[in-house]
Amino acid sequence: MSMELTLPNQLGYELIARDTIAAFARRLGMPMDRIDDMKTALCEACINAMEHGNLLNPNLRVQILCHVDDDRFVIEVYDQGLRPFVPPPTPLSIVDKLTGMGSLRGMGLLLISQLSDESGFVPRDEAGNCFRFTFQRSGAAHVCR
Amino acid sequence: MLEDDLTVTTRDQDGVAIIDLVGDVTTFAEDKINNAYREVTNTGARFVLLNFRQNDYINSAGIAILIGIVTEVNRNNQKLAVSGLSQHFQKIFRMVGLAQYADIYQTEEEALSGFDRFRG
Numbered sequence: 001m002s003m004e005l006t007l008p009n010q011l012g013y014e015l016i017a018r019d020t021i022a023a024f025a026r027r028l029g030m031p032m033d034r035i036d037d038m039k040t041a042l043c044e045a046c047i048n049a050m051e052h053g054n055l056l057n058p059n060l061r062v063q064i065l066c067h068v069d070d071d072r073f074v075i076e077v078y079d080q081g082l083r084p085f086v087p088p089p090t091p092l093s094i095v096d097k098l099t100g101m102g103s104l105r106g107m108g109l110l111l112i113s114q115l116s117d118e119s120g121f122v123p124r125d126e127a128g129n130c131f132r133f134t135f136q137r138s139g140a141a142h143v144c145r
Numbered sequence: 146m147l148e149d150d151l152t153v154t155t156r157d158q159d160g161v162a163i164i165d166l167v168g169d170v171t172t173f174a175e176d177k178i179n180n181a182y183r184e185v186t187n188t189g190a191r192f193v194l195l196n197f198r199q200n201d202y203i204n205s206a207g208i209a210i211l212i213g214i215v216t217e218v219n220r221n222n223q224k225l226a227v228s229g230l231s232q233h234f235q236k237i238f239r240m241v242g243l244a245q246y247a248d249i250y251q252t253e254e255e256a257l258s259g260f261d262r263f264r265g
Contacts, residue, residue: 011172015202036233043204094242097212098219107205107241114240 053079081128162190170207
């Protein structure tokens with residue numbers, strides 16, 4: 001089973017995608033707490049695609065693909081990559097941020113990695129970034145890291 | 146961009162400056178939240194409560210704004226607490242470390258009681 005969405009590259013549209021994916025996940029019987037995790041992770045992935053991949057260019061698009069099988073709910077977020085997104089090797093902690101060692105932003109990937117069961121950029125031959133994150137369909141499989 | 150959907154108001158309750166946040170806490174919330182915080186700080190608030198509504202949406206940009214508030218709270222020797230977060234966002238606040246700097250309560254009433262231990 002699969003589903004595809006295409007969004008304008010404008011902040012705020014990630015909420016439309018969030019509500020759509022949540023409705024899809026509910027119909028597939030995902031537990032509510034995992035759907036909450038999925039909603040936050042999806043919004044963060046879309047914001048990264050809009051801000052860092054598509055550089056807030058309103059003429060570009062963000063594409064979301066969902067693939068669901070018996071075991072996993074897989075979401076891929078594609079941008080049209082004006083430049084490859086290179087995340088920092090280690091995200092700053094809140095202590096670092098409070099002591100002025102870096103931007104207060106930049107917690108999106110951290111949240112996605114904590115909320116999903118697997119996440120990361122997928123190498124591509126063509127232009128654009130693909131970020132994939134996965135949720136086990138058995139809620140018991142997830143351990144909050 | 147889609148319409149900004151956040152209402153921020155302030156009030157005083159038993160010596161606690163309450164900042165009510167109704168709506169989405171995203172990058173668009175920065176001015177509203179910072180202005181509300183400055184307003185209560187300028188009136189001498191020592192105790193500050195960020196009071197959320199259960200179904201709000203808070204993203205990483207919103208969390209960054211709240212980390213900025215923590216920085217100011219520490220600088221101004223105030224005490225900060227948070228109430229009204231859903232279980233999901235309580236978990237998010239713990240994940241990013243905000244819970245180290247602000248006590249998290251289910252309700253406004255519990256938060257107001259929680260400030261009592263700091264009163265001299």
